[in-house]
Amino acid sequence: MAVDSINLEISRGELFSLLGPNGAGKTTTINMLCCLLKPTSGTASIMGYDIMKEPFRVKELIGVSPQDTVLSELLNSRENLSLIGRVHRIGSKELKQRSEELLETVGLTERAKDRVGKFSGGMKRRLNLIMALVHSPEILFLDEPTLGLDPQSRRAIWDYIAELKGKITILLTTHYLEEADVLSDRVGIIDEGKIVALGTPDELKNNISETNTMIISAENLSTEAIDGLRTRDIYTEVDSSSGNLRVLGKDLNFREIMDYLHSQGIVVRSAALEQPTLEDVFLQITGKELRE
């Protein structure tokens, strides 16, 4: 079973990320919401339209950028865009303007008349994305929008998605933690067809981090000073190696530690309370690494 009872509510204008490893059920969820798959039980509604009862109403509202790049290689970028636009019954004038706008945004204007078959992977990916936007959908499904892209193209797509944020509702799936972290209003962590954690990226991180870590880099670290820290119960772990100090504890107080080190006459070069990443969240909740 790819997806096992997901209960989820996404607000209008929100950017929601489904984060999970391959095979977790992200694409299956999207396919059900796009009316490509019938759920064996249950349903969902999009802007008040039930996906089982009024699929065509739903389809008028959505734009989908599939995980696999789906384009017609024998058509050029404009023709690909206008196919989707016209099937959505967009008027010629509006379609033309919208296409130019989108091509410009993703930097494909100069290649607009070239057949897509000649494009690089990154260019195809960008076109794949804007094809979901040509009819100005109210809801956008982005299934792994940056899968297999080089960092530069990925950054460009992130920038563009960030621009859309707040204007339309976006459901994004990804297995890139950074992507979910940077872009999302809320993240749902999905594993084996179930939502195992849900919240804003910060909420998720804070929830798991009962223990904080502080990393300090200092000159003249003395054993006495370190032992002084070790005697205090609130620090569960104190490690030091070649001028670096790692302090773990519940509710670490940055100021307190810094004051203590100063009082010991230690010169601190840098100090930081380490933020847990979504990777830590994922690891803790599911007990597995994201990229298996």
Next chain:
Amino acid sequence: MRFSELARRCLKETYRDRLSLGFLLGFPLVFMLLMGVAFAGDTAPEYDLGVLDQDQSQVSQAFVTEALATAFEITSYDDSSQALGDLKAGEISAYITIPQGFGAQVYQNWQGEKENIVLDITYDESDLIVKEQVISMIDAVTRSFARIEVPVTLNASPIHIESEITYIDFIAPGIIIFGLLILIPTSARMMVRDKEKGVLARLLTTPARPWEFISAYSICLFAVGIAQIIIFMVVAVLFGLDIVGSAGLVFLVFTLTALCCIGIGMIISSLTKSENQADPLSWLIAMPLAMLSGCWFSIEFMPSWLQSIANAFPFSHAIEASRSILSRGTGFEAVTSDFLFLVIWTVIVFAAGILLFRRKMPI
């Protein structure tokens, strides 16, 4: 209109996919060119035919001099043992015996009464050329002479040969039907490719309705079929095909055949998941059908059980109907049953194709 947009896309892709397009139009053309060059000419290759005229009527003599002589080099015999000797010696390819009463039988056909014409043909069984060509030519010449399928409404006619049946006249309808049979793999490929590459899934997230997809594919493939028919017919005419009957009627036969093939392709595309599955499967269906239906040689010499199988499919009927319209000038009445067969098949495969395609759609 959404479906016209979808159809336009299919057409553009078909037109731009030069390799497939070349194959689609080129394969049958190559066949026709080869056959045309190999056997072209105003008349068929000259075969020596022995004639033993036991009827000795005016009609039978006319049959020999005005019908058979147009297609064969004639040697007349008075008794069969002499003819048999020459056949064994390889002097003649075959000999026919015109039995007594032949003239009367033909005359009755001219009067509009259907009467079987009996001719005895003796030939060497191992001689495949005779089997395939000489006998079909005799058959065609005789039918044409006796006007077996000419409707009753025509008045008694004088002895008149409508056209010389050349080899291209005989072979062209089969090759054209073969060309149309290639629409089976073509349509299966077009539809299954969209499914395999996710194009269909992507388009299914738009408000386009299932019927719009089906009509888009059908329109596109139908246009391809019409283009094929026109090209094949023009080339055949350039190679010396005589269109004796109604060109419109024969066009209709080919059009129905094309639709039937598109329907079969649609069924295959629904039953398969990828081009790799659909392609061999559709060729596995198209090629035996072509052979069985008599695209390349006459099916009259196949075992009768095989002929019954062949006749269960619409394509042998399509070849028979088009051949008879093209070279014998028969009207609609004479090919009604072939027509009906084609129409019924087309309706059935199309209905099945649409149902299967629709069933595979999620919503």
